Amino acid sequence: MQVIRSINEMQSTSISNRSKGQLIGLVPTMGALHEGHASLIDTAKEKSDITIVSIFVNPTQFAPSEDFQQYPRELEHDLALCEKHGVDIVFAPSEEDIYPKSYSTFVEENVVSKGLCGISRPNHFRGVTTICAKLFNIVRPDVAVFGQKDAQQCAVIRKMIDDLQMPIELAISPTIREEDGLAKSSRNQYLTPEQRKDAGLIFKALSEGKSLADNGVQSVDRIIAEVTHTLGTSRRLRIIYASIVDKMMMQPVKEVKSGECLIAVACWLDQVRLIDNIEL
């Protein structure tokens, strides 16, 4: 497994591999890798000849009040996980190379990114689209793999690829969960054992909402009432949003249509922000 830190070296390696007709798969991450990331890597390996994992804690997607400084950085652990899963190249650029002092160009999607997390994190998706556009230009992937866990991120990236005619296939991997259903996340390590217990309520609430929809309930209000009721059973949980939106544009729907929408939830568990979703 090769570890590349230089942008030029990454770009020239990819150009040379592409000229040999090899398909390149990219898994963009912020590191602190877990089984969720590993399943994205496995998907990338199935779909490409050369699998590249990028590891970069992207400052432009964090607001000043957020956890950029505390975000876990565990390169040795991450490299071992990548090696174990047969990654060919880890691309781990420095912040100064990605965003030199003179940096001034941003990519912004203006519809899909505005609701849900876009309300409480107004510049978050602008940071995400900017770093992904940069990574796509550096790594030149044929396929980029993202996780359904971040459903709005997937929809925003799909729209950017489409709007900017990027010649990239977007592959979406299912959410990998803990035994009690909590979506695996690098941020779960912030949770104390008591908080960790309450975090299981998020998937419980989503599953209850889904089971209503599966039983023919089409009323958005009825399903959201169920979800918020279950989340409300913990005094540590504060709901940021609980919405039913269409999968492609992330806009609120009036009525549940099976196969077309999802329940998306974000909440504070004390000081830890967690998100999750379930397809209906």
Ligand code: AMP
């Ligand atoms: P992150 O490192 O948290 O920015 O995530 C990098 C990629 O891994 C994103 O596409 C996430 O959606 C995906 N991911 C994170 N957690 C999970 C999970 N539990 N299951 C599947 N994919 C995940």
